[in-house]
Amino acid sequence: MIKAEWFYWLVGLSFLVMAAQMVTDRSNPKRFGTAGFWGLIGAGFIYSSWVVTGQAPAEPLGAAVLVMAALAGFGCTGRGTPRTTTPQQRAAGAARLGDRLFVPALTIPVVAMVCAVGVKHLSFGGEPVLQEGSETILGLGLGAIAALAIGMIMLREKRVSVPVQSGRSLLEAMGWAMLLPQMLATLGTIFQVSGVGAQVGRLATSVLPKDSVYVAVVVYCVGMFLFTTVMGNAFAAFPVMTAAVGWPVLIGHFHGNPAAVLALGMLAGFCGTLVTPMAANFNLVPAALLELKDRYGPIKAQLPTAGVLLGCNIALMSLFAF
Amino acid sequence: MIVLLGVLVVVLGFATRRNPLLVVAVAGIATGFLGGLSPGKVLAAFGTGFAGSRAVTIFAITLPVIGLLERYGLQEQARNVIARFSKLTTGRFLTLYLGLRQIGAAVGLTNVFGPAQTVRPLAVPMAEGAAERTYGGLPERTREKVRSFAASADNVGLFFGEDVFLAVGSILLITGFVNTTYGTHLEPLDLAMWAIPTAVCAFVVHGWRLLRLDRHLERELLTANAATAEVEAAQ
Numbered sequence: 001m002i003k004a005e006w007f008y009w010l011v012g013l014s015f016l017v018m019a020a021q022m023v024t025d026r027s028n029p030k031r032f033g034t035a036g037f038w039g040l041i042g043a044g045f046i047y048s049s050w051v052v053t054g055q056a057p058a059e060p061l062g063a064a065v066l067v068m069a070a071l072a073g074f075g076c077t078g079r080g081t082p083r084t085t086t087p088q089q090r091a092a093g094a095a096r097l098g099d100r101l102f103v104p105a106l107t108i109p110v111v112a113m114v115c116a117v118g119v120k121h122l123s124f125g126g127e128p129v130l131q132e133g134s135e136t137i138l139g140l141g142l143g144a145i146a147a148l149a150i151g152m153i154m155l156r157e158k159r160v161s162v163p164v165q166s167g168r169s170l171l172e173a174m175g176w177a178m179l180l181p182q183m184l185a186t187l188g189t190i191f192q193v194s195g196v197g198a199q200v201g202r203l204a205t206s207v208l209p210k211d212s213v214y215v216a217v218v219v220y221c222v223g224m225f226l227f228t229t230v231m232g233n234a235f236a237a238f239p240v241m242t243a244a245v246g247w248p249v250l251i252g253h254f255h256g257n258p259a260a261v262l263a264l265g266m267l268a269g270f271c272g273t274l275v276t277p278m279a280a281n282f283n284l285v286p287a288a289l290l291e292l293k294d295r296y297g298p299i300k301a302q303l304p305t306a307g308v309l310l311g312c313n314i315a316l317m318s319l320f321a322f
Numbered sequence: 323m324i325v326l327l328g329v330l331v332v333v334l335g336f337a338t339r340r341n342p343l344l345v346v347a348v349a350g351i352a353t354g355f356l357g358g359l360s361p362g363k364v365l366a367a368f369g370t371g372f373a374g375s376r377a378v379t380i381f382a383i384t385l386p387v388i389g390l391l392e393r394y395g396l397q398e399q400a401r402n403v404i405a406r407f408s409k410l411t412t413g414r415f416l417t418l419y420l421g422l423r424q425i426g427a428a429v430g431l432t433n434v435f436g437p438a439q440t441v442r443p444l445a446v447p448m449a450e451g452a453a454e455r456t457y458g459g460l461p462e463r464t465r466e467k468v469r470s471f472a473a474s475a476d477n478v479g480l481f482f483g484e485d486v487f488l489a490v491g492s493i494l495l496i497t498g499f500v501n502t503t504y505g506t507h508l509e510p511l512d513l514a515m516w517a518i519p520t521a522v523c524a525f526v527v528h529g530w531r532l533l534r535l536d537r538h539l540e541r542e543l544l545t546a547n548a549a550t551a552e553v554e555a556a557q
Contacts, residue, residue, distance in 0.1 A: 008376050011383050048373030058369030065368045066347055073344030085393045094395030094402060101399045105391055105443050108384055109434040116431055136433040137380050143439075148387040155394055166389025171382065176343050181378040183346045186371025187332075190350045193367070194325045194357020230329050235492065239499050247504060259512035262496050263485065267520045270481040270492075274474075277336050281378045282480075284342070286437035286473040290446060293462075297470035298477065305478055305528045312523040 001127045004134035005049050007141035015042030018168040021161075025080040033076030034172065040068050041179060069183065072176035079172035083165055097155075104151035108143035115139030170289075177288035177295075181281035188236045197236065200227055201244035208245060213254045214318055220245045220261075221268035221314045232278025234269030241265065250321075260321035268313040274306040275299055328353030381438040388443050400444050401451030412452045412468060413536035416475045417529045419445050423479025424525060428486040437476060446472045457543040464542060471535055475528070482524035485517035493517075 019039035025031050044064055050056035071077055085093070094101065120135045122128070130138045148163060157163070171178065191197065204223045209215055220241060227237035246265055250256040273279045277299065287295040294300075328349045335345030347368075354364035388396075404410060410418075423435050435441075449472050453460055460468070484490045488510040497508050 004377075007380060007383060011376075011380060014386070015382070044372055045376060045379075048376060051369055051373040058366040058373065059362055061369030061372055062365030062367065063369075065372050066365075069343040069347040073341040073347070075341075085395075090393070090395040090398050092395070093393075094398035097394060098399065099403070101391055101394060101396045102403075102444075104387060105396060108387070108439045112434050112439075113431055116433070134377075137377050140380060140433045140439070141383050144384040144387055147384075148390070151387050151390050155390070157390065162393070163386035163390040166393055167382075167386035170385045170389050176341065178379065178382070180342050180346070182372050182375045183343055183350075185375035185378070186368050187328075187346050187350045187353075189371050190354050190357075190359075190364070190367050191328065194328070194353045194359065196325050196328060196353065196357075199326055230332065235495055238492075238495060242499065243503070247500065258500065258506065258508055260516045262500065262508070263493075263513040263516035264520065266492050266496060267482070267485060267517060270485075273481060274477060277342065278332070280342065282477050283473075286441065286476070287470075289437050289442050290469045290473060292466055292469055294466060294470075297466055298473035301467075301470040301474035302477060305474070305524070305531060308527045309482070309520065309524055312527075313520055316519050 001124075001131055002129060002138055002142075003131045004137060005052075007138065008045050008049065010141070012042045012045030014164065014167065015039070015045065015171075017164055018042075018171060021165065021168055022080070022172075028078050028080035028172075030076055030078035031080070033071050034078055037068055037071045037077045037176075038171065040064050040071075044068075065183070065186070068179060072179065077175060079169075079175070082169035082172075084169060100154060104147040104154065107147040107150055108140070111143030111146050112136065112139035115142060173291060174285070174288040177280065177284050180284060184232045184278055184280055188231050188233055191231060192236065197240040200230075201240045204241065204244050208249065210249075210253070213250075213256075213322055216245065216249050216254065217317050217321075218314055220250055220265055221310065221317065224265050224269040225272040225310055228269040228272030229276040229278065232273070232276055232280070234266055234273055237269050237272070238266055241269075254322060256317075256321045261317060264313045264317045264321065268310055271306040271310040271313070274302040325353055325356045327356060381436060384438050388438065391443065396443050397447040400447035401454070404448040404451040405455050408455070410452055411456070411536045412449045412539060413533040415452050416445070416449055416471060416532045416535070419472070420475040420479045420529055420532060421525060423476055424483035424521065427480050427483030428521070430487045430490070432480060432484055432490070435476060435480075437473065441472055441476050445476070453539055453543070457539070457547060460543070461546055464539065464546075468535075468539075471532060475532060478524055478528045482517075482521045486514050486521055488514050 015038050019035045019042060022031055022035035028034055044061055047061055051058045051061055116136050116139050119129055208219050223241045224237050227241060228234045231237055246261055250261045251258050277284055283299050284295055287298055331349040331352055332345060351364055426434050446469055449468050485492055493510050493513050496513055497510055500506055500508055
């Protein structure tokens with residue numbers, strides 16, 4: 001069985017190799033801090049396997065995570081001059097290779113699709129080929145490896161260090177934004193165990209009038225929206241808002257259609273995901289990946305759509321759920 | 323109420339544009355202590371949080387091959403391809419991408435598209451190429467705008483497509499939560515059906531805004547180009 005952990009080790013290992021390259025990169029004025037940051041992430045990726053199974057203590061990893069945050073937060077990381085090709089060489093490459101360049105690039109989505117649809121159902125010797133529940137990330141990982149193999153053969157590139165160098169440039173360009181989604185996931189957990197959710201739920205109930213169904217709909221949807229912008233994730237907001245308003249008031253008291261109320265409530269939360277830097281993997285990581293100067297660029301592009309769609313969800317729920 | 327201070331730390335930190343990693347670390351530590359966790363528990367929370375959320379970083383596995391192909395001119399070739407379709411403007415191309423992303427997510431293919439695997443190597447150079455074909459070079463500000471909208475098409479398509487699929491995390495979260503908490507029996511299919519009207523709204527609203535991007539580009543770039551031409555004429 002192909003396991004998700006293998007790919008985490010592969011990612012961890014490539015971060016470690018890239019960190020080793022970073023130490024020797026004299027074009028980066030902050031090479032030691034940068035290498036330390038990525039080296040710790042790489043080591044953390046591998047060590048995490050034993051934390052997940054409970055065989056290793058989580059505290060050292062937590063301390064390492066705080067060191068990573070400090071390294072990046074106090075400006076100890078930087079980037080070197082990327083060793084890449086000139087625009088002329090790229091244009092020449094495009095002219096020479098033409099549409100063949102798309103073959104490896106499209107291999108990633110095609111393999112991911114085949115894994116999600118087909119390989120998912122295959123089993124070998126009574127065991128599924130792909131670890132259950134992780135088929136999509138396994139597809140992405142397998143797709144990336146297949147694409148790299150095809151690419152290297154097609155481009156007659158024999159040195160493995162070349163793709164590693166290219167990947168490292170992209171990684172350095174993204175910098176700390178890469179770690180933020182994982183940090184935020186942690187914050188969500190801490191919020192949950194410290195009772196932040198329960199408090200927000202109490203606040204929402206306290207502003208809720210018991211006589212108007214429309215006001216209750218607005219409180220539920222806007223609550224989902226706001227709570228999601230704070231937590232960065234509609235999944236964290238949903239149980240709290242539903243326990244506070246959705247179930248007892250909209251479904252219990254006003255006899256709303258449960259499927260409509262809950263589905264539209266969740267989608268109101270998704271509108272919040274579109275506008276919050278807390279949803280770093282959707283909003284800040286792409287900004288870093290696309291090398292935007294304004295890291296809130298995608299949020300600004302999404303803000304009006306999110307506002308209108310929040311209104312749509314409120315309207316749909318008011319009109320059709322009761 | 324005092325645990326909500328952590329939320330305040332986050333809001334203030336982001337508003338004053340401090341480094342987000344620091345903001346989140348400080349907010350996490352503060353909330354943990356205010357919520358009565360011991361220092362060891364807070365550290366363990368950061369550790370288990372990191373270990374449990376590695377899936378969001380797995381896209382890094384695609385970076386070496388994307389970087390390799392970019393060395394050999396993948397983005398340039400994406401621009402060349404879009405130049406062959408003269409009807410496909412930036413806005414129309416991004417609307418098409420939005421639709422594909424939504425349909426893909428609605429049939430469960432959420433990881434087939436994404437910022438690392440499709441937006442950076444393919445969608446952005448194509449969207450920029452379409453504008454460059456009509457207007458020539460793009461100023462920095464316009465380039466940022468086109469890229470931001472490409473990222474937004476990916477997100478909107480994903481968020482408002484995936485809930486139409488039955489086996490997606492959010493649908494399973496809803497059924498799992500209410501069926502165990504309230505002892506009801508909600509079917510994933512009913513929830514997915516109710517995601518369709520919003521999915522349609524999302525395509526119409528965001529698609530319309532993407533199409534309007536064309537008009538914005540036209541206005542911005544024609545005046546920018548006219549200004550350059552005047553300067554050149556004066557010289």
